[in-house]
Amino acid sequence: MDLDTVRTFVAAADAGQFQEAAAELAVTQQAVSKRIAALERELGVRLFTRTARGSGLTIDGQAFLPHARELLRVAERAVASVRTGRRPLRVDVIASRSAQSGLMRGFHRAYPEIELDVVMLFDVDTAVAAIRSGAIDASFRAVAAPDRPLPDDIESVRVFDETLQLLTGPAHALAGARSVTMAQLVGHRIWMPGIVPGTEWAAYYEDMVAEFGLTxxxxxxxxxxxALLDTVADTPALATFMGEQTRLVWPADHGLRRIPVTDPTPVYPHSLLWHRDNPHPALSTLRAHLAATVAAHGAAGTWVPDWAARRAVGR
Structure with a gap:
């Protein structure tokens, strides 16, 4: 249905005269008459009765008017949803309990007037495709392994290094340690059932294994x-890595321990990805907020894979 004819019908119904509707719409009276006639042909009913005093709605016109108004409101909302600065900023944070989600909560507290849509996609390839299609505006990722470079139209900047800690149950051999070195982890079973081959986090842990000989x-x-926390709590032979800012809650009787890892301290490098031609004004606000509030990355005594360190300053 042609929205111009619907808009003309509403204007004529409100004005009560085609001439006044024409003036409101900045068209000729003849154009108004033609649009109304076209709409009546499409609907198969008469919408107006013409009188010496102007135009009045028929019963069918009265029935159609509220629906016509709703059609115009829906059209306005549809346009507003994609108009720069009018639609929410859409950001991928991987998981609701992740450090990236915490960063976005901080951004929302600082800028409550900016409307946000937070989504959770699977891997960097999915996120990049969503950025390029316009489905999202930005994504927090570890960028990519060296054999999978980002497309030229995708910008990235490393914004945050999240310290990894060892998580053990109360009966684990390292549970009483105040800290452990990477060398002390050799020979211990570190269970990471969420690692999916081919993902950026799989590449991260593969390099860690190669560098330090971990299991x-x-x-x-x-x-x-x-389920991961339950198993680690009940199995003395298993431990896992957990991000320092990953928000998890477990029963008090689990007795789980978060243990700092040193010499070096492994950190997971979070980068922000976006399309270089994205005009959303809140995107630059987000980037500036992260630059101003997040601690510097690449601290001495920390470890990231070589491919992440090379991209520390972004593209």
């Missing part, structure tokens, strides 16, 4: 963080 197991189905 990282990915066997078994991934039933989520609650």
């Amino acid at each position: 990282i197991e990915v066997t078994g189905p991934n039933f989520g963080s609650d």
